Amino acid sequence: MTLRAGWARLRRRERELRERWFPERQLILREGERARALRLRPGFQIACATALALGVLWSAGATVTTAVTWGSAALADAEADRLRAAYGQLIDEVSQQHSKVLDITQDLEHYRSYLLTLLEQNQTLRRDLRSFANQLDGADGETQRTAAAEQALRGQLQDLGRDLVGVSHRNELLQSDVSQLRHTLEGEDERARFAAARAALDRRMTRLEQDANGALGRTQELERALTAKQQLVEQAQSARRQAVQDRDQLTAKLTDAEQRIQAMAQAHEQALARLSEQTRNTIGEVERIVGAVGLDTKRLVPQRAGKQSRGGPFVPWNARRVEPEGHSEETSEALSTDIARLDGLRQLLRVLPLAAPLKENFSITSTFGYRVDPFNNLGAFHEGVDMQAPLRTRVLAPAPGKVVFAGWHASYGRTVEIDHGYGVKTRYAHLDRIAVHEGAGMAVGQEIGLLGASGRTSGTHLHYEVLVDGRPRNPLSFLRATADVRKNR
Numbered sequence: 053m054t055l056r057a058g059w060a061r062l063r064r065r066e067r068e069l070r071e072r073w074f075p076e077r078q079l080i081l082r083e084g085e086r087a088r089a090l091r092l093r094p095g096f097q098i099a100c101a102t103a104l105a106l107g108v109l110w111s112a113g114a115t116v117t118t119a120v121t122w123g124s125a126a127l128a129d130a131e132a133d134r135l136r137a138a139y140g141q142l143i144d145e146v147s148q149q150h151s152k153v154l155d156i157t158q159d160l161e162h163y164r165s166y167l168l169t170l171l172e173q174n175q176t177l178r179r180d181l182r183s184f185a186n187q188l189d190g191a192d193g194e195t196q197r198t199a200a201a202e203q204a205l206r207g208q209l210q211d212l213g214r215d216l217v218g219v220s221h222r223n224e225l226l227q228s229d230v231s232q233l234r235h236t237l238e239g240e241d242e243r244a245r246f247a248a249a250r251a252a253l254d255r256r257m258t259r260l261e262q263d264a265n266g267a268l269g270r271t272q273e274l275e276r277a278l279t280a281k282q283q284l285v286e287q288a289q290s291a292r293r294q295a296v297q298d299r300d301q302l303t304a305k306l307t308d309a310e311q312r313i314q315a316m317a318q319a320h321e322q323a324l325a326r327l328s329e330q331t332r333n334t335i336g337e338v339e340r341i342v343g344a345v346g347l348d349t350k351r352l353v354p355q356r357a358g359k360q361s362r363g364g365p366f367v368p369w370n371a372r373r374v375e376p377e378g379h380s381e382e383t384s385e386a387l388s389t390d391i392a393r394l395d396g397l398r399q400l401l402r403v404l405p406l407a408a409p410l411k412e413n414f415s416i417t418s419t420f421g422y423r424v425d426p427f428n429n430l431g432a433f434h435e436g437v438d439m440q441a442p443l444r445t446r447v448l449a450p451a452p453g454k455v456v457f458a459g460w461h462a463s464y465g466r467t468v469e470i471d472h473g474y475g476v477k478t479r480y481a482h483l484d485r486i487a488v489h490e491g492a493g494m495a496v497g498q499e500i501g502l503l504g505a506s507g508r509t510s511g512t513h514l515h516y517e518v519l520v521d522g523r524p525r526n527p528l529s530f531l532r533a534t535a536d537v538r539k540n541r
Contacts, residue, residue, distance in 0.1 A: 070094050070098070071094070074094040074097040074098055074101070075094065076091065076092065076093055076094060077091075077092040077097070078091055078092065124415065125413075125415040128414075128415050128416050129413050129414070129415070135408075135531045135532060136407060136408065324387055327387060328386060328387045328390060331387065331390040331391060331394055332390060334394055335390060335393060335394050335397060338394070338397040338398065338400075338401055339397065341401065341404075341406075341533050342397070342400060342401065342404065342533075347404075347520060352400055352474045352475075353393060353396040353397050353400055400474055402451070402452065403451050403452060403453065403472040403473050403474060403476060404451060404472070404476065404530065405450040405451045405472065405476070405478050405518055405527070405530055406450065406451070406530050406531065406533060407450040407451070407496075407531075408439075408450065408531055409439070409447050409448055409449070409450050409478075409480060409500070409514065409516055410439055410441055410445060410446075410447065410448070410503070410514065411446070411448060412441060412442070412445055412446075413441070414439045414440060414441040414445070414514075415439070415440050415441075416437055416438065416439060416440075416528075417438045417439070417440045417513060418434055418437065418438035419434070419437055419526075419528065420434060420435070420436060420437055420524075420526040420527065420528065421433065421434060421526070422434070426510045427508070427510070435517055435524040436479065436481075436515050436516050436517035436518070436524065436527060437515075437516055437526075437527050437528060438513045438514070438515055438516075439513060439514045439516055440511070440512070440513045441503055441512075441513070441514065442503075442512075443484065443503065443504065443505075443512045444484055444485075444502040444503060444504065445502065445503040445514075446499055446502060446503075447480055447483065447499070447500045447501050447502065447503055447514060448497050448498065448499055448500065449470060449494040449495065449496060449497065449498045449499075449500055450478065450496070451472050451478075451496060452472065452493075452494055452495050452496055453470040453471050453472035453473065453478075453493075453494050454470065454471050454491070454492070454493055454494065455468060455469070455470055455471075455488050455489065455490050455491060455492045455493075455494060456469050456470065456471045456477070456490065457469035457490060458486050458488055458489055458490050458492075459486075459490075460506075461481065461507065462507070462508075463481075463507055463508045464479070464481035464482065464507045464508075464515065465481060465482045465483065465504070465505075465506025465507020465508070465509065466481075466482070466483035466484070466485070466486050466501065466504065466506045466507070467479065467480065467481045467483065467507075468480045468483065468486055468488060468500050468501060470494055470500075475520055475521040475522075476518070476519070476520055477518075477519045477520075477522075478516070478517065478518055478519070479515075479516070479517035479519065480500055480501065480514060480515070480516060481507060481514070481515035481516075481517075482503075482504055482505055482506050482507050482509045482513060482514060482515050483500075483501040483502060483503065483504050483506060483514075484501070484502045484503060484504020484505070484506065485501050485502040485504070486500075486501045487499050487500060487501045487502070488500055488501070518530055
């Protein structure tokens with residue numbers, strides 16, 4: 053009885069509300085002099101009110117859904133533009149760093165050539181010093197020989213002087229003998245003997261005078277030879293003084309050259325240190341970019357072996373006269389290894405798909421990973437991302453590579469696969485048209501095809517995949533890599 057009473061009360065309450073809000077109404081329609089009455093029953097009014105409320109609710113829900121979708125699309129477009137701008141800036145910075153490395157390497161080669169030239173000049177200067185020293189030693193020997201010749205000439209002059217003194221003494225003795233003979237001889241016979249003796253004495257005097265004149269000529273010749281030797285000695289002494297001055301100047305030049313070599317060696321070492329630091333910083337940035345997408349740089353770009361092939365003759369260290377100080381062979385080898393690794397990382401960075409395959413405005417309608425399948429409503433793993441854009445939008449290659457597949461796939465429809473090297477591949481599915489063929493080389497920004505809705509798809513979009521060693525990776529991590537590195541910096 054209680055249930056029936058409650059149900060009866062509810063029915064009465066329902067009738068009261070219906071009579072209050074939806075009483076029976078009449079709609080009078082006049083047409084000229086004729087009039088008709090149209091009855092609006094409560095059930096009909098309730099049905100119309102319900103339909104109107106449902107229409108209002110549906111319009112409100114559709115408006116809210118559209119606003120949320122537009123907001124998400126705008127945020128995705130802004131994020132994609134920011135990622136593309138950050139990627140472009142990072143590529144420009146890497147190119148600038150590479151150009152700086154090349155410029156610094158050229159400067160180092162120039163400094164090395166200049167240092168080798170200075171070393172050759174230093175060796176030439178040392179050879180000149182040795183030749184000057186030999187000349188000085190030769191000049192000393194010539195001076196000694198000249199002094200010995202001068203001493204011999206003086207001895208000969210002294211001997212000639214003694215001979216002249218002896219001749220003069222003998223001449224005086226002869227003259228005294230002649231005087232005595234003139235006083236003692238008085239007869240004809242004595243005069244005849246005296247005349248013969250006088251003639252003999254005259255002949256002897258003539259020979260003595262000739263000998264004296266010859267000795268005087270030899271003395272003059274010896275004096276001229278002595279004068280010439282003295283001039284040679286003076287010239288040798290002047291040449292020696294000039295050689296000493298040249299040696300002092302060369303020593304000063306050598307000291308200045310050694311100082312310049314040391315300064316250049318220090319500058320060279322500092323430049324090597326700066327270049328090594330910049331190279332390591334650039335390597336760190338590139339490794340962070342590649343690491344942000346989950347790739348192993350040590351496996352993709354292995355370190356170069358530290359030991360290199362060497363050879364040549366053995367030259368002892370003490371045999372080197374001049375050696376630039378501060379230059380470290382280990383620093384040069386480490387820098388060479390870093391530059392080689394940077395070049396390998398730069399080549400890896402060039403082939404990574406860090407840009408989006410669509411340049412126009414697009415939205416991400418399905419992300420990488422778990423999702424509900426749009427056809428059977430079951431849980432599924434989505435191996436890429438879906439990018440929605442207008443039909444026949446141009447699809448562009450995000451990195452250089454080679455087309456390894458271009459054709460029809462049962463699920464993907466018109467599909468293109470590009471091999472970028474280092475085990476990295478990209479896949480573009482549901483195309484409306486394919487613009488490349490298998491085996492074709494691709495450049496950055498080259499057209500792959502047009503966006504469409506071929507294959508197993510619920511609408512127009514691009515299915516984009518990134519595979520590393522055959523395993524799918526999240527393409528959005530490649531697009532966010534440059535932005536993440538930018539924030540870390």
